[in-house]
Amino acid sequence: KNEVEQSPQNLTAQEGEFITINCSYSVGISALHWLQQHPGGGIVSLFMLSSGKKKHGRLIATINIQEKHSSLHITASHPRDSAVYICAVRSLDFGNEKLTFGTGTRLTIIP
Amino acid sequence: NAGVTQTPKFRVLKTGQSMTLLCAQDMNHEYMYWYRQDPGMGLRLIHYSVGEGTTAKGEVPDGYNVSRLKKQNFLLGLESAAPSQTSVYFCASSTSRGYYNEQFFGPGTRLTVL
Numbered sequence: 001k002n003e004v005e006q007s008p009q010n011l012t013a014q015e016g017e018f019i020t021i022n023c024s025y026s027v028g029i030s031a032l033h034w035l036q037q038h039p040g041g042g043i044v045s046l047f048m049l050s051s052g053k054k055k056h057g058r059l060i061a062t063i064n065i066q067e068k069h070s071s072l073h074i075t076a077s078h079p080r081d082s083a084v085y086i087c088a089v090r091s092l093d094f095g096n097e098k099l100t101f102g103t104g105t106r107l108t109i110i111p
Numbered sequence: 112n113a114g115v116t117q118t119p120k121f122r123v124l125k126t127g128q129s130m131t132l133l134c135a136q137d138m139n140h141e142y143m144y145w146y147r148q149d150p151g152m153g154l155r156l157i158h159y160s161v162g163e164g165t166t167a168k169g170e171v172p173d174g175y176n177v178s179r180l181k182k183q184n185f186l187l188g189l190e191s192a193a194p195s196q197t198s199v200y201f202c203a204s205s206t207s208r209g210y211y212n213e214q215f216f217g218p219g220t221r222l223t224v225l
Contacts, residue, residue, distance in 0.1 A: 004153065033213075043201060043216035086153070099214075101153030 003027050004102040006087050012108045019074040021105045023087030026068065030090050030097075034061050034072050037084040037104065046072075046085075079109045112137050117202050117217035124192045124224045132187040132220050134202030142205045143185035144169075144214065145177060147198040154201065160185055192224045 007022045023032070034046040047054050047061040049070075054061050058077075063070040074081055087102040115136045124130055134143065141162050146154040156169030160179040174196060176188045185204075189196060199221050203214040 002153075035216075041199065041219045041221075043203075043219075045213045045215070048213060088153075099156070101155075103151060103153050 003100045004087055004089055006102040006105050008105060010106045013077055015078060015109055015111050017077050019077050021072045021085050023070045023102055024068060025089045027091045032063055032070050033088040035086040037086060077109045079111050082107055082109050115202055115204055115215050115217035117220050119220060121221050126193060126224060128192050129190050132200055134185045134217055135183055136204040140204035140206055142207060144203045145187045146201045148201060149198050194224045197224045198222060
C-alpha cells in the first residue's frame with residue numbers, strides 16, 4: 001500500500017463546478033503539500049499545511065491530522081484549472097526528513 | 112529571476128551512453144534535489160544536496176551520480192544509461208529542509224533510453 005493515496009485518479013467536470021480532490025496518508029507527518037503540475041510539465045507549490053485550512057483565491061486546502069486526510073477544493077472551476085494535482089507528505093524516516101508524493105489526480109475542466 | 116532551469120529539455124540516448132543533466136537556480140537556495148517521475152508513480156527522490164560541495168542519496172540513487180561544485184548548480188549524471196532510466200527528471204531547490212520549506216521545481220527533462 002502506498003504511503004500517500006489520492007482519489008480520484010482522474011476527474012472531468014464542467015466549468016463552474018465545485019471540485020474536491022482527496023489525499024489520504026498512512027504515516028505520521030509534519031506537513032502536507034499540494035502541488036500543481038501543468039499540462040506542459042511544470043510543477044508549482046500551491047499549499048503547505050500542518051493543520052486546519054488554507055485558502056488562496058479559488059483554492060482551499062484542508063487537513064485532518066487525526067484522520068490522516070487532506071482535501072483540495074476548487075470553487076468555480078475554470079478550464080485553466082486543468083492540471084495534475086499532487087499531494088505530498090513530509091515525514092521522518094529513521095531521523096531523516098522525507099517527502100513522499102502521491103501519484104496525482106488529473107483534473108480536466110470542460111468549457 | 113529565472114528560478115530553476117534545467118538543460119536539456121529533451122534527450123534520447125542509446126543504452127550504455129552517458130550524459131549529464133544540468134540544474135541551475137538563481138534564488139541562492141541551499142538545498143537542491145533531483146527527482147524522477149514515472150507513469151503511475153509519484154515523484155521519487157534520486158539524490159539531494161544540502162549545500163555546496165555536499166550530496167546525499169535519496170530513494171532511488173542507483174545508476175546516477177551527482178555533483179554540487181557551485182551553490183547554484185546541481186548536476187545529475189548517468190554513466191551508462193539503461194532503458195529503466197527512461198523518465199522525466201525534475202530538479203528542485205529550497206531554502207531549507209525544514210518542515211515548512213517550499214520546493215521550487217524546474218520545467219523537467221524528458222529522457223528516453225533506447
